[in-house]
Amino acid sequence: MQVKKPTILLNKERVMNNIKKMVEKAKKSKVLFRPHFKTHQSADIGEWFKELGVSAIAVSSVDMAEYFAEHGWTDITIAFAINVRQIDEINKLAEKITLNLLVDSQEAVTFLKENIKSKVNIWIKTYTDYHRTGIHWDNESLLSSIIRDIKSSENLNFVGLLTHSGHTYNSKSKLNIEDIYEDTVLKLLNIQERLFLQGFAHVKISVGDTPSCSIINDFAGVDEIRPGNFVFYDVMQLLLGSCKEEDIAIAVACPIVAKYPERKCVAIYGGAIHLSKDYLEKDDGTKYYGLVALQDGKGWGKILENTFVASVSQEHGLIITTEDILEKLEIGDLLYILPIHSCLTSNLLRKYTTLEGKEINFNTKF
Amino acid sequence: MQVKKPTILLNKERVMNNIKKMVEKAKKSKVLFRPHFKTHQSADIGEWFKELGVSAIAVSSVDMAEYFAEHGWTDITIAFAINVRQIDEINKLAEKITLNLLVDSQEAVTFLKENIKSKVNIWIKTYTDYHRTGIHWDNESLLSSIIRDIKSSENLNFVGLLTHSGHTYNSKSKLNIEDIYEDTVLKLLNIQERLFLQGFAHVKISVGDTPSCSIINDFAGVDEIRPGNFVFYDVMQLLLGSCKEEDIAIAVACPIVAKYPERKCVAIYGGAIHLSKDYLEKDDGTKYYGLVALQDGKGWGKILENTFVASVSQEHGLIITTEDILEKLEIGDLLYILPIHSCLTSNLLRKYTTLEGKEINFNTKF
Numbered sequence: 251m252q253v254k255k256p257t258i259l260l261n262k263e264r265v266m267n268n269i270k271k272m273v274e275k276a277k278k279s280k281v282l283f284r285p286h287f288k289t290h291q292s293a294d295i296g297e298w299f300k301e302l303g304v305s306a307i308a309v310s311s312v313d314m315a316e317y318f319a320e321h322g323w324t325d326i327t328i329a330f331a332i333n334v335r336q337i338d339e340i341n342k343l344a345e346k347i348t349l350n351l352l353v354d355s356q357e358a359v360t361f362l363k364e365n366i367k368s369k370v371n372i373w374i375k376t377y378t379d380y381h382r383t384g385i386h387w388d389n390e391s392l393l394s395s396i397i398r399d400i401k402s403s404e405n406l407n408f409v410g411l412l413t414h415s416g417h418t419y420n421s422k423s424k425l426n427i428e429d430i431y432e433d434t435v436l437k438l439l440n441i442q443e444r445l446f447l448q449g450f451a452h453v454k455i456s457v458g459d460t461p462s463c464s465i466i467n468d469f470a471g472v473d474e475i476r477p478g479n480f481v482f483y484d485v486m487q488l489l490l491g492s493c494k495e496e497d498i499a500i501a502v503a504c505p506i507v508a509k510y511p512e513r514k515c516v517a518i519y520g521g522a523i524h525l526s527k528d529y530l531e532k533d534d535g536t537k538y539y540g541l542v543a544l545q546d547g548k549g550w551g552k553i554l555e556n557t558f559v560a561s562v563s564q565e566h567g568l569i570i571t572t573e574d575i576l577e578k579l580e581i582g583d584l585l586y587i588l589p590i591h592s593c594l595t596s597n598l599l600r601k602y603t604t605l606e607g608k609e610i611n612f613n614t615k616f
Numbered sequence: 617m618q619v620k621k622p623t624i625l626l627n628k629e630r631v632m633n634n635i636k637k638m639v640e641k642a643k644k645s646k647v648l649f650r651p652h653f654k655t656h657q658s659a660d661i662g663e664w665f666k667e668l669g670v671s672a673i674a675v676s677s678v679d680m681a682e683y684f685a686e687h688g689w690t691d692i693t694i695a696f697a698i699n700v701r702q703i704d705e706i707n708k709l710a711e712k713i714t715l716n717l718l719v720d721s722q723e724a725v726t727f728l729k730e731n732i733k734s735k736v737n738i739w740i741k742t743y744t745d746y747h748r749t750g751i752h753w754d755n756e757s758l759l760s761s762i763i764r765d766i767k768s769s770e771n772l773n774f775v776g777l778l779t780h781s782g783h784t785y786n787s788k789s790k791l792n793i794e795d796i797y798e799d800t801v802l803k804l805l806n807i808q809e810r811l812f813l814q815g816f817a818h819v820k821i822s823v824g825d826t827p828s829c830s831i832i833n834d835f836a837g838v839d840e841i842r843p844g845n846f847v848f849y850d851v852m853q854l855l856l857g858s859c860k861e862e863d864i865a866i867a868v869a870c871p872i873v874a875k876y877p878e879r880k881c882v883a884i885y886g887g888a889i890h891l892s893k894d895y896l897e898k899d900d901g902t903k904y905y906g907l908v909a910l911q912d913g914k915g916w917g918k919i920l921e922n923t924f925v926a927s928v929s930q931e932h933g934l935i936i937t938t939e940d941i942l943e944k945l946e947i948g949d950l951l952y953i954l955p956i957h958s959c960l961t962s963n964l965l966r967k968y969t970t971l972e973g974k975e976i977n978f979n980t981k982f
Binding site: 252254312313330333336361383507509523528564565566568581582597598 | 618619620621654676677678679696697698699700701702705720721723724727749871873874875876883885888889892893894930931932934946947948959960963964982
């Protein structure tokens with residue numbers, strides 16, 4: 251394969267390994283594995299999950315649900331607050347597949363009661379600490395009144411409480427992630443029991459972030475896990491300890507367009523519209539937008555030391571490296587950028603090429 | 617028009633005003649106005665420029681050059697270091713149109729001498745202060761040896777020195793931008809004169825950033841200006857003083873999906889994959905990813921005070937606002953997000969809708 255411009259290379263073996271590990275882990279804990287497909291957004295990659303026995307998925311928009319429903323998925327959670335402006339599309343989906351929706355307010359339930367035309371499953375979005383969206387886990391009165399309201403509607407089937415502990419992304423260590431996971435689950439089990447005492451038989455619990463799902467081995471008490479990023483992992487996950495370097499399954503191949511030896515710098519074709527502007531900071535506060543590897547066989551090798559994407563403009567990036575490495579590089583060579591956040595990079599490039607040169611499709615609905 | 621999901625609304629009147637002002641300014645200074653089309657990437661919007669007499673443009677990739685060449689543009693500068701892996705595509709373009717290329721090293725010139733098959737114009741990319749890409753303006757010996765080499769080739773026509781003073785984006789005030797602009801131009805005029813003494817008759821000067829081009833009124837000494845962002849402007853430009861609020865020509869209409877009165881917060885459908893992760897910081901260090909307006913007629917109104925996009929995840933954003941404003945908002949209402957950086961937002965959403973509901977096309981080559 252001749253790479254001409256920024257191209258995501260995908261190591262299928264690593265993807266399959268990442269999926270397999272999570273499938274087995276879920277099996278061992280007897281929880282439903284409902285992978286979040288917003289990271290890869292690919293029907294082809296979806297098929298690899300199917301081969302490994304996965305039949306239920308989560309997505310982050312109505313459009314993404316339509317895309318995967320058209321590709322044969324019949325049990326989809328739209329893990330995002332209801333967008334009332336897409337109620338027609340939601341109704342069409344609910345007619346065809348097992349559709350699971352999230353609500354996080356009384357208003358949303360009222361809206362669904364009045365507007366949904368087929369049976370759907372309803373999760374209540376809760377938060378335990380990380381202030382994103384949802385209802386606070388401890389707000390028993392609000393939760394029970396909403397559950398009661400859901401249960402009063404013929405088309406709404408209440409399932410349980412769903413949370414995304416996004417604050418694991420700000421963790422500094424594995425230990426910290428374990429603490430956050432345990433804290434989250436303890437809180438959810440606590441409210442589950444209190445709701446049980448109010449007469450609500452088994453309220454299910456769904457949790458979801460990649461750091462927790464990668465590090466925790468025993469999901470006792472939980473009914474469903476929904477990690478997404480684990481399929482590819484990335485530099486952020488590597489730093490969190492969610493994965494090893496050899497688990498990172500995508501890299502962006504970028505042509506070198508200029509060399510500046512006096513600044514130990516090379517310019518690549520590959521910028522904000524390819525890699526995204528997600529960054530991490532070194533201990534001294536220096537921002538970086540990706541780590542860098544050289545070609546190795548059909549794929550890429552070890553992460554280069556003292557080498558990083560130091561800045562990105564719209565189309566190009568500047569890489570700071572060492573004299574030794576710089577000497578080996580020529581204009582026209584490819585560098586392999588390991589993305590900070592693989593979800594955003596995938597969404598920008600909207601295509602993958604395997605190491606064997608096969609093109610992998612991407613969501614066409616956006 | 618019924619907005620169902622994050623949609624860029626475009627105020628055509630403002631776009632036309634922004635273009636007109638720049639056309640007139642360039643005319644007054646007798647410089648060539650070569651707008652950079654990487655901001656809008658739209659053949660339709662290109663036509664509006666044509667109506668106002670523009671015939672030469674800059675783009676930031678070979679693909680973008682192909683797109684605009686297919687839409688009738690015949691004088692295009694690829695304002696980006698040569699990507700040698702796309703030499704076939706470059707040669708095809710050079711056959712059809714007046715193609716202007718950038719070089720920033722001896723290697724690039726050597727490569728072009730050996731590989732280019734038709735006549736092309738060559739600019740040397742220089743930098744005066746902002747360490748992005750190019751050759752330092754003061755490196756007279758390197759510049760003259762490269763110019764000599766370019767002139768020795770039949771197909772390469774040396775034109776001049778091109779710079780992008782990207783450090784105006786880090787300016788704190790209009791005055792600072794003026795200083796940077798004057799410093800840049802003085803340096804370029806200095807090297808221009810020194811090259812003249814070496815026998816190189818009028819070496820042209822091309823400058824390009826939106827802040828300078830918006831604030832400076834007299835481009836004496838310069839041959840060509842290449843601003844891009846001015847067509848839409850954005851919050852960053854507003855803060856730099858490049859534009860007034862009424863000049864910002866695009867806003868992303870985003871449906872409200874949840875309200876959290878206890879946190880003075882609303883969640884919108886509209887996140888990192890719509891707005892980008894470009895941010896600005898308030899005086900206290902708080903990051904924000906966009907400012908917010910309410911609907912006003914067919915468009916949007918004044919920027920709301922004490923209201924901003926406080927965080928973005930892949931698909932949704934959280935807006936912090938005041939109690940007063942929150943009271944007026946309902947789930948399903950639209951909020952209008954003024955982007956921090958309109959180039960990245962446009963590239964993510966790849967479509968525009970005018971206030972009259974007309975769809976405006978976008979670059980199909982990426």
